[in-house]
Amino acid sequence: MALELVGRATAPDTDSPLSIRGLTVSYGEKPAVFSVDVSFRPGQMTAIVGPNGAGKSTLLKAALGIIRPLSGQITSYGRPLHEGRARIAYVPQRASVDWDFPARVLDVVMMGLTRELGLLGRVRASHRARATACLDRVGMAGFAHRQIGQLSGGQQQRVFLARALAQEADLYLLDEPFAGVDAATEKAIIAVLHGLRAEGKTVIAVHHDLATVAEYFDRVFLINTTAIVEGPVAEVFTPEQLQIAYGGRLALAQMGGAAAG
Amino acid sequence: MLWDALTLQLGYNATLVTLGATMLGVGAGATGTYLYLGKRALVSDAISHATLPGVVLGFMVMVALGGEGRFLPGLMLGAALSAGLGLLAVTGLTTRTRLHEDAAIGAVLSVFFGFGVVLLTVVQVMDAGRQAGLETFLLGATAGMLRDEALTIAAGGAVVLALVRLLHRPMILVAFDPEYAVGQGMRLARVDLAMMGLALAITVTGLKVVGLVLIVALLIIPPVAARFWSERAGHVVMIAGAIGGVAGYLGAAVSATAPDLPTGPLIVLAAFALFVLSLLMAPGRGVLAAALRHLRFQRRVHLRQGLLALAAGQPVYEPLTLRLMRRAGLARADGVATETGRAMAARARLDERRWQILRSDPAFEAAAARYDGLTPLDEVLTGDQIAALDRGLGPEGAV
Amino acid sequence: MGQDFVMLSLTPLLIGIAAAVACALPGNFLLLRRQALIGDAISHVVLPGIVAGFLVTGMVATGPMMLGAAAAALVAVILIEVIRRLGRIEPGAAMGVVFTAMFAAGVLLLEQSAASGVHLDVQHALYGNLESLIWLDGYGWGALTDPKALAGLPPELGRMVAVLLCTVLFIAVLWRPLVIATFDEGFARAMGIPTAILGLALVAVAALAAVAAFDAVGSIIVIAMFICPPASARLMTDRLGRQVAWSVVFATLSAVLGYVLAGYGPLWLGYDNAVSAAGMIATVSGVILGGAALFGPRRQSVSRADATSLASTLAE
Numbered sequence: 009m010a011l012e013l014v015g016r017a018t019a020p021d022t023d024s025p026l027s028i029r030g031l032t033v034s035y036g037e038k039p040a041v042f043s044v045d046v047s048f049r050p051g052q053m054t055a056i057v058g059p060n061g062a063g064k065s066t067l068l069k070a071a072l073g074i075i076r077p078l079s080g081q082i083t084s085y086g087r088p089l090h091e092g093r094a095r096i097a098y099v100p101q102r103a104s105v106d107w108d109f110p111a112r113v114l115d116v117v118m119m120g121l122t123r124e125l126g127l128l129g130r131v132r133a134s135h136r137a138r139a140t141a142c143l144d145r146v147g148m149a150g151f152a153h154r155q156i157g158q159l160s161g162g163q164q165q166r167v168f169l170a171r172a173l174a175q176e177a178d179l180y181l182l183d184e185p186f187a188g189v190d191a192a193t194e195k196a197i198i199a200v201l202h203g204l205r206a207e208g209k210t211v212i213a214v215h216h217d218l219a220t221v222a223e224y225f226d227r228v229f230l231i232n233t234t235a236i237v238e239g240p241v242a243e244v245f246t247p248e249q250l251q252i253a254y255g256g257r258l259a260l261a262q263m264g265g266a267a268a269g
Numbered sequence: 270m271l272w273d274a275l276t277l278q279l280g281y282n283a284t285l286v287t288l289g290a291t292m293l294g295v296g297a298g299a300t301g302t303y304l305y306l307g308k309r310a311l312v313s314d315a316i317s318h319a320t321l322p323g324v325v326l327g328f329m330v331m332v333a334l335g336g337e338g339r340f341l342p343g344l345m346l347g348a349a350l351s352a353g354l355g356l357l358a359v360t361g362l363t364t365r366t367r368l369h370e371d372a373a374i375g376a377v378l379s380v381f382f383g384f385g386v387v388l389l390t391v392v393q394v395m396d397a398g399r400q401a402g403l404e405t406f407l408l409g410a411t412a413g414m415l416r417d418e419a420l421t422i423a424a425g426g427a428v429v430l431a432l433v434r435l436l437h438r439p440m441i442l443v444a445f446d447p448e449y450a451v452g453q454g455m456r457l458a459r460v461d462l463a464m465m466g467l468a469l470a471i472t473v474t475g476l477k478v479v480g481l482v483l484i485v486a487l488l489i490i491p492p493v494a495a496r497f498w499s500e501r502a503g504h505v506v507m508i509a510g511a512i513g514g515v516a517g518y519l520g521a522a523v524s525a526t527a528p529d530l531p532t533g534p535l536i537v538l539a540a541f542a543l544f545v546l547s548l549l550m551a552p553g554r555g556v557l558a559a560a561l562r563h564l565r566f567q568r569r570v571h572l573r574q575g576l577l578a579l580a581a582g583q584p585v586y587e588p589l590t591l592r593l594m595r596r597a598g599l600a601r602a603d604g605v606a607t608e609t610g611r612a613m614a615a616r617a618r619l620d621e622r623r624w625q626i627l628r629s630d631p632a633f634e635a636a637a638a639r640y641d642g643l644t645p646l647d648e649v650l651t652g653d654q655i656a657a658l659d660r661g662l663g664p665e666g667a668v
Numbered sequence: 669m670g671q672d673f674v675m676l677s678l679t680p681l682l683i684g685i686a687a688a689v690a691c692a693l694p695g696n697f698l699l700l701r702r703q704a705l706i707g708d709a710i711s712h713v714v715l716p717g718i719v720a721g722f723l724v725t726g727m728v729a730t731g732p733m734m735l736g737a738a739a740a741a742l743v744a745v746i747l748i749e750v751i752r753r754l755g756r757i758e759p760g761a762a763m764g765v766v767f768t769a770m771f772a773a774g775v776l777l778l779e780q781s782a783a784s785g786v787h788l789d790v791q792h793a794l795y796g797n798l799e800s801l802i803w804l805d806g807y808g809w810g811a812l813t814d815p816k817a818l819a820g821l822p823p824e825l826g827r828m829v830a831v832l833l834c835t836v837l838f839i840a841v842l843w844r845p846l847v848i849a850t851f852d853e854g855f856a857r858a859m860g861i862p863t864a865i866l867g868l869a870l871v872a873v874a875a876l877a878a879v880a881a882f883d884a885v886g887s888i889i890v891i892a893m894f895i896c897p898p899a900s901a902r903l904m905t906d907r908l909g910r911q912v913a914w915s916v917v918f919a920t921l922s923a924v925l926g927y928v929l930a931g932y933g934p935l936w937l938g939y940d941n942a943v944s945a946a947g948m949i950a951t952v953s954g955v956i957l958g959g960a961a962l963f964g965p966r967r968q969s970v971s972r973a974d975a976t977s978l979a980s981t982l983a984e
Contacts, residue, residue: 030574030587032642037566042642043574072858078570079587090860098858105852108367108969109700110908119848122859127841155906157969171855181858232628234642252629255637310761311705318888366961367969371760372704372899376957379892383950386795386889387930390943407794408775482712482794482888483775486768493761529779537772544765548755556754 021047022086025095025179025210026071031080033063033070040066044080044235048227051208053201054238055215055225059254062232064214065101065183072098072181084179094123097177099168101184107157113167114152117142120174142170145203147196162193169197180204182213186220198224221245274522283525285419286411286478290521290536291514292426293475297484298491298513299433300467302506305492307444311374312359312465313488317472317481318378319355320348321385324406324476325392341418344406345473352469355381409480409533411521418477425474429467433506436463441502478521479533486537487513494544497551512547516540568593569643573617575599579606580618620646623658674806677931679825680798680884684927684949686828687881688919691893693835694874696912699898700850705763706745706871707894710878711887712767713744715793716774718882723781730823734879741875744770745868796886798945799931801825824883831880838873839912846870847908885946896953897922903964922953 021027024047033041041063048054056064070077073090084092097120117139118131125131143149146166156164165185172180180201186194201211201224215221221228221241228245230236230253237244237252270279277284304310327347331340355377362373389403433440442450443460451457468488475484495509520536549556571590576599578590594600599610606614623646628637636649646655691707698704714737721736744766752762805811805820812818839846849856849863856863878890885893901914926949931942961967 032570039642074854074857093860100854104854109851110906110911255628305761308758310764366967368899369702371702372699372895375704375708375891375895380950380954383889383947386944386947489764493765531779534772534776541769
């Protein structure tokens with residue numbers, strides 16, 4: 009068994025839409041993410057995969073600066089991340105939001121246009137049209153004036169995705185986009201994401217379902233507190249790597265179905 | 270003078286007040302713990318402010334019935350009734366509307382208090398001079414406290430304590446995990462009622478000593494302070510009671526030494542002083558202890574990361590890591606490893622590789638769960654087990 | 669009405685309305701962020717701030733007192749945050765510890781300073797004295813166009829209107845980032861919105877309104893103004909813009925009805941004196957909230973997603 013520590017680049021990778029070096033995040037005294045190095049490839053769909061509590065969401069949030077890491081450097085297209093926010097769209101977990109908030113579906117999608125509208129910019133018909141087009145793309149065209157609390161889980165997820173689409177970013181970061189959604193929504197979302205890839209955009213998603221990794225994604229990043237491996241699904245999504253990531257707890261049957269080989 | 274006060278030699282009245290305040294403090298500290306642990310500390314603020322209309326109405330009723338109007342148990346009854354109504358309003362707003370608990374508390378607190386203020390001025394209008402003395406319930410006034418009043422207060426505190434002892438288990442369970450408690454067959458509404466009822470009793474009892482604006486302090490500060498000293502709920506309750514009692518004692522005693530030292534505020538400030546002490550000094554959760562632990566932890570993380578980088582042949586680039594490694598004699602100023610550094614780096618790399626093997630082997634599942642990037646393997650496995658692991662490592666094997 | 673009204677009631681009414689609206693506006697966001705009780709904290713620490721201001725400068729003048737109040741609010745917010753983080757204490761308890769201790773310190777200082785001869789009325793601090801903010805130079809409706817009479821307007825009016833304008837400006841200009849940060853903090857931060865500073869600014873604006881309103885309605889009733897009109901508005905509509913509008917309507921209504929009932933109510937019932945205007949304003953705002961809770965069209969929670977259990981299963 010040949011094991012490699014994930015290598016470190018010494019110069020910032022200008023091609024990579026998201027490059028993480030030496031990231032460590034801890035809650036109290038327990039590291040949730042330890043010394044992670046990974047450079048995601050552009051124009052591809054990468055899944056971030058690992059057992060529960062492996063630090064997947066934490067990784068995303070720390071990369072975006074939502075939580076403070078203990079150490080680490082994050083770059084996007086060779087520049088520090090905070091300089092490149094205009095090209096990055098984030099779709100958080102649904103649970104982070106109070107769905108009782110007084111907002112309609114269209115209002116939420118329009119939040120994606122904030123960067124353009126600024127503080128006092130007037131909302132024109134063209135902005136509304138763009139937001140509606142994004143709703144259309146996720147299959148929620150008729151819901152523009154619905155109060156968000158009245159939506160189902162899958163519908164809420166699609167609204168979040170529409171909001172991200174409105175940002176017209178180059179890199180899309182999603183945290184468990186398929187958790188708790190119905191089959192139709194899952195199909196709709198994956199269609200949108202593949203569409204983004206066809207346009208040359210980069211998609212990185214924390215993904216919880218091993219069975220669909222090979223079908224949905226091009227590359228996979230395995231993590232369990234530390235980085236295990238990153239690469240094309242065919243190469244690295246193997247029983248051996250999964251053993252390491254999941255600590256031998258994975259049933260052989262699961263792996264047989266999961267590893268594309 | 271201060272010494273006399275602390276040893277209860279300042280006279281009958283002062284001693285009464287001090288003992289009453291102590292009893293009150295113990296009861297308040299203990300009761301408040303359940304609210305605090307259940308994350309509902311500020312409900313006591315709503316309860317206390319909602320007593321005002323009841324106190325004034327009680328006064329008005331007693332005057333109308335021909336009495337003096339300032340009969341303490343009567344006023345306490347009025348206080349309890351209107352505070353009870355306030356509690357119902359908070360629950361009603363939280364459960365039947367989309368408003369959250371903090372909004373309900375704030376609304377009830379201010380509206381009931383505002384209405385109480387209106388009633389106060391009504392009393393003023395109806396009979397100038399009679400309301401003097403009712404305002405003392407806002408901030409407390411222990412000067413000239415009657416023996417019976419002090420005894421009532423001490424008795425109130427004692428009764429609450431007895432009930433706390435009785436109802437401790439259900440209240441703790443509900444404070445920690447209400448859904449589980451319901452699953453265990455407990456009647457949530459009843460336990461809630463008990464908790465709130467006790468808080469109400471303390472509030473009403475403490476009106477004369479510390480006043481309604483400050484009684485909330487005695488229900489919140491001692492439990493918060495006590496939390497620093499123990500991880501066991503039962504102990505927190507007891508420590509909170511002790512802190513409350515000490516605060517009551519100190520505050521009342523000191524206030525007896527001079528006429529312009531009001532009792533209520535002094536008790537609260539004594540409690541706050543004990544809180545600051547706990548916050549800083551407590552060995553487990555205290556700030557100083559935590560800061561030391563964090564610094565140590567940060568150092569371990571950075572050294573480990575740095576060593577692993579060195580082992581992979583990369584220079585260290587993060588400034589803090591570099592500094593720590595230089596200080597530990599593991600690297601030179603330019604980021605290149607020293608002899609010791611190289612040795613330790615090799616050891617770290619070996620440790621890391623052993624961990625990777627362990628994590629992929631189902632036989633070591635329990636040990637694998639302890640992996641966190643920092644713990645060295647020899648803390649988890651015996652020498653023999655590590656040797657067995659090495660045999661699977663291949664020729665590069667052990668150092 | 670006429671003459672008497674202008675001299676005795678016009679300015680208190682205007683000040684009351686301005687105070688109520690200035691508090692209701694930021695109150696909308698505090699409510700949505702579940703920070704309603706920060707109003708509780710701020711209003712309790714205004715007292716020690718005022719006492720400190722007056723002790724430091726030796727005079728019962730508004731300038732130093734208001735500066736003291738503002739400083740106290742700042743100190744309180746910082747202390748609460750420090751205690752919350754250092755001690756890992758939940759926000760409500762942290763607030764309770766800080767504001768009760770500061771209030772106690774304020775009362776202590778007050779009692780001590782009473783010996784020095786200058787008198788600050790604690791009751792006044794608790795529930796204000798709106799009825800006394802009259803316009804002695806307001807001889808009639810004509811006085812509104814008379815510069816000499818206008819010069820004699822109570823200074824509290826100008827202050828309150830200025831603060832009201834500040835809050836309106838703040839909410840209007842920062843509307844978008846406020847809404848986004850309140851709705852979804854993670855997303856807002858990912859977009860680069862400085863949510864921590866924004867939150868602090870919101871609290872600062874609320875504190876400003878509380879300090880200015882202190883004169884009119886005292887410290888504790890300010891809480892009613894922060895919470896009741898926005899809460900009532902929340903139960904009336906699902907749209908934030910309309911909620912804010914409703915809150916302004918309810919705030920104004922509370923102020924006007926409250927003042928009128930307090931001032932004229934006893935007269936109508938045959939008594940001579942007025943009752944506390946501030947108390948009545950709070951009471952009316954509470955009655956309105958009660959009405960909204962019983963009959964408001966959007967009083968029920970409609971959310972289908974059970975946020976809490978979802979959070980525990982998805983969070984890492």
